[in-house]
Amino acid sequence: MxxxxxxxxxxxxxxxxxxxxxxxxxxxxxxxxxxxxxxxxxxxxxxxxxxxxxxxxxxxxxxxxxxxxxxxxxxxxxxxxxxxxxxxxxxxxxxxxxxxxxxxxxxxxxxxxxxxxxxxxxxGEHAYGAAREARDVIGFFVGTGIGGGIIIGGKLLHGFNENAGEIGHVILDPHGPRCGCGNNGCLEAFASRLSIEREIRAAIAAGTPSPLFEGVENPDAPIRSRRLLEAYLAGDPAVVPAINRSAEYLGYATAGMLNIFNPEVVVIGGGVVEALGALYVDRVREVAVANCFKISSRNVRIVEAALKDxxxxxxxxxxxxxxxx
Amino acid sequence: MxxxxxxxxxxxxxxxxxxxxxxxxxxxxxxxxxxxxxxxxxxxxxxxxxxxxxxxxxxxxxxxxxxxxxxxxxxxxxxxxxxxxxxxxxxxxxxxxxxxxxxxxxxxxxxxxxxxxxxxxxxGEHAYGAAREARDVIGFFVGTGIGGGIIIGGKLLHGFNENAGEIGHVILDPHGPRCGCGNNGCLEAFASRLSIEREIRAAIAAGTPSPLFEGVENPDAPIRSRRLLEAYLAGDPAVVPAINRSAEYLGYATAGMLNIFNPEVVVIGGGVVEALGALYVDRVREVAVANCFKISSRNVRIVEAALKDxxxxxxxxxxxxxxxx
Missing domain, CATH: 3.30.420.40 (ATPase, nucleotide binding domain)
Known part of the structure; x- marks a missing residue:
C-alpha cells in the first residue's frame, strides 16, 4: 500500500x-x-x-x-x-x-x-520489465558466463541449498566442450561470451578468413559485444557460426525448460543479448519452439530483457x- | 483436520x-x-x-x-x-x-x-513415500517412456499451459537419437525402456554375442524388465552397456535439474527402476553428483521411489x- x-x-x-x-x-x-x-x-x-x-x-x-x-x-x-x-x-x-x-x-x-x-x-524484469504480471518466469543472462533466475508463482525459486537458477549449467551434451565449472557440455560452454570468443579464435586459428583482428592493437584482449555485432552484420565467417551456435544451444536449453517448467515468459538478457538484440533472440525462440511440445510453447513469450543495465x-x-x- | x-x-x-x-x-x-x-x-x-x-x-x-x-x-x-x-x-x-x-x-x-x-x-511419493516432508522434489519415472513430476514449496508445479514436468524431454544432445516426440536427443531417447531395447537390438544386429533371445519364442516382443535384470546380472554384453547408458543419461539430466531447481529430493521410479533397483539408482546418483556444482547436491537425496505400484x-x-x- x-x-x-x-x-x-x-x-x-x-x-x-x-x-x-x-x-x-x-x-x-x-x-x-x-x-x-x-x-x-x-x-x-x-x-x-x-x-x-x-x-x-x-x-x-x-x-x-x-x-x-x-x-x-x-x-x-x-x-x-x-x-x-x-x-x-x-x-x-x-x-x-x-x-x-x-x-x-x-x-x-x-x-x-x-x-x-x-x-x-x-x-526486476518481473516487476517492471519484460515479464510483468507473469506467474512463472525463467531468465537467462548471457554474458561472460550464463546465469539465470526462476520465478514460480510470482516468487523467486531459491531451492534447498539456495542455489537454484544455475541455468547455465544444464547439460546439453555430456561429450561436449569443457565448461568453466569443470564438467562437459553445459549450456555455458556453448553459448557464453567466452565460449563464442573461444569458438571464433579456434576458427581463425584453423584458417577461417576473418577480418576480425585486422588492425587491432591487442588481439588477445576480450572481444567486445559491440565488435561482435559489427562483425556479425558484416557476415564475418568466423563470427557468424559462433554466434549462431550460441543462440541455437540457448534455444535447445530453452526448449527443455519449456517442457519441464512450462513458464509463461522466458526472458533473455545480458551483455551479448543487449548487443545483438532481435538477431539473437529470434534465433533462440525459433530453435526453442521447434524443439519442444507444441503445448509447452503455446502463447509463451520468449523475449529480450527490457531493463538493460x-x-x-x-x-x-x-x-x-x-x-x- | x-x-x-x-x-x-x-x-x-x-x-x-x-x-x-x-x-x-x-x-x-x-x-x-x-x-x-x-x-x-x-x-x-x-x-x-x-x-x-x-x-x-x-x-x-x-x-x-x-x-x-x-x-x-x-x-x-x-x-x-x-x-x-x-x-x-x-x-x-x-x-x-x-x-x-x-x-x-x-x-x-x-x-x-x-x-x-x-x-x-x-x-504420492511426497505424501507417503520417498520424498516425505520435502519442500522441493523432482520425480523421474522411467518406463516405456519417461515422465516426471515437480513439487515446489510443497505443491505440484503445473505451469502456464498445465504441461510442466515433461522431464523426459529435456535435451541432452541436439544431435542425438530421434525421440518419440519428434525431436532429437531428449532424455527419453537415451534412457526409456524402449530406448534401452532399441540399443540392445542394434547391438545384437551388429554382432554383439548376446544370449538374450536364445530359446525365446517371440524375439520381437517387448523385453520385460525382469528379463533385463537377469541379463544385466549375467553380464550380457548387449544389455549391460544399454542399461548403463540409460542410467548415465538420467544422471546427466539429474545433474542439470540439481543446478536449476536445487531440489531437496530426487525420486527415481517406474518399471525399469523397480526391476533394477540400486544397480540403476546408484549409477544415476554417481553421475548426477559428479556433474553438478557441489552445493547443488549437498545433502540432496537421490533415491528410489518407495511406493512402487x-x-x-x-x-x-x-x-x-x-x-x-
Missing amino acids: AKSKKEWVVGIDLGGTKIYAAVIDRKGTILGSERKKTKSELGFPATVSRMADCARQAVVNAGVSWDGIRAVGVGSPGPLDMKKGMIIESPNLAWKEAPLKKELKRLLKKPVYVDNDCNVGIL DSAVLGAAVLAWSHCR | AKSKKEWVVGIDLGGTKIYAAVIDRKGTILGSERKKTKSELGFPATVSRMADCARQAVVNAGVSWDGIRAVGVGSPGPLDMKKGMIIESPNLAWKEAPLKKELKRLLKKPVYVDNDCNVGIL DSAVLGAAVLAWSHCR
Whole structure:
C-alpha cells in the first residue's frame, strides 16, 4: 500500500568491474544513481566501503533525504549464503566468505538485503520489465558466463541449498566442450561470451578468413559485444557460426525448460543479448519452439530483457521493498 | 483436520493396460483395491465404465460404505485439460478429447479430480513415500517412456499451459537419437525402456554375442524388465552397456535439474527402476553428483521411489483429499 510519507530504497548492483547504486521509489522510478569501479583487487573491506559511498552519493544525486531511505537491496555475484547475506565464493571478485550484508549494514545503518545478481535481475524484469504480471518466469543472462533466475508463482525459486537458477549449467551434451565449472557440455560452454570468443579464435586459428583482428592493437584482449555485432552484420565467417551456435544451444536449453517448467515468459538478457538484440533472440525462440511440445510453447513469450543495465538495481529495490511494511 | 466420521476417497490409476482403484483413508492407508484391464481399444465410454466398476468393486473389497466415499482422484495419461479433467490426447490410450472427469462423475455421482499420472505419482511419493516432508522434489519415472513430476514449496508445479514436468524431454544432445516426440536427443531417447531395447537390438544386429533371445519364442516382443535384470546380472554384453547408458543419461539430466531447481529430493521410479533397483539408482546418483556444482547436491537425496505400484493411487487420493474440507 502506498504511504503518503516520502520513502525510497537504494538498489545496488555489485558487478565484477563496477558498482551501480540507484535510489528507487515504490513504483520503480529511479530518482538518482551513481557508479563506481569495484576494485575488488583491493580487498573486500575496500569494495564494501566503495559500495557505501556509492549508495550515499546516489541519494545525494537523487536529491532525497537519507532519513527517507527505508532499506538497501543488493544483487551480488554468488554463490551466497542467503541467510547471512555472505558471499561464499565468487570467481569474479576473488573473495571468500565476505560478510556483505553485515558490513554494509554497519556502514550505512540501514537494513540490508542481499540476493544473487541474476535472481534480482529477473525480479526486476518481473516487476517492471519484460515479464510483468507473469506467474512463472525463467531468465537467462548471457554474458561472460550464463546465469539465470526462476520465478514460480510470482516468487523467486531459491531451492534447498539456495542455489537454484544455475541455468547455465544444464547439460546439453555430456561429450561436449569443457565448461568453466569443470564438467562437459553445459549450456555455458556453448553459448557464453567466452565460449563464442573461444569458438571464433579456434576458427581463425584453423584458417577461417576473418577480418576480425585486422588492425587491432591487442588481439588477445576480450572481444567486445559491440565488435561482435559489427562483425556479425558484416557476415564475418568466423563470427557468424559462433554466434549462431550460441543462440541455437540457448534455444535447445530453452526448449527443455519449456517442457519441464512450462513458464509463461522466458526472458533473455545480458551483455551479448543487449548487443545483438532481435538477431539473437529470434534465433533462440525459433530453435526453442521447434524443439519442444507444441503445448509447452503455446502463447509463451520468449523475449529480450527490457531493463538493460537497470534490471539488477530495480530487482534489488524489489527485494528491499519486500521487507518493508 | 481429522474428523470422527468415517470417510474415504477412491484413488484410480488409469494405465495403458490396467486400471487400478484403491480405497484410501486420510492417513494414506489402503483399505481395499481392485484391478481391471483398460481395454482402451473398445473406446473411451467402455473404459470409463470399467473404471467406475473398478472403483465400486474396490469399495466393496474394502468393506466400507459407498456413502462414506468423499471424492475420487484419478491419475491419467496426458496431456490433459486440467480444468475440464479431459484427456486431450494420449498415445497410450488412442483417444482424443475424452471427458474423463465429467463422465466418471456422472457414473459415480461423486466429485472427481483428475491430474497427470506422473504428477499424482510424485504427489504420492511426497505424501507417503520417498520424498516425505520435502519442500522441493523432482520425480523421474522411467518406463516405456519417461515422465516426471515437480513439487515446489510443497505443491505440484503445473505451469502456464498445465504441461510442466515433461522431464523426459529435456535435451541432452541436439544431435542425438530421434525421440518419440519428434525431436532429437531428449532424455527419453537415451534412457526409456524402449530406448534401452532399441540399443540392445542394434547391438545384437551388429554382432554383439548376446544370449538374450536364445530359446525365446517371440524375439520381437517387448523385453520385460525382469528379463533385463537377469541379463544385466549375467553380464550380457548387449544389455549391460544399454542399461548403463540409460542410467548415465538420467544422471546427466539429474545433474542439470540439481543446478536449476536445487531440489531437496530426487525420486527415481517406474518399471525399469523397480526391476533394477540400486544397480540403476546408484549409477544415476554417481553421475548426477559428479556433474553438478557441489552445493547443488549437498545433502540432496537421490533415491528410489518407495511406493512402487501404489504411488499413483495414493497420489490420486492426496489430490482428492486436497479438495475435501
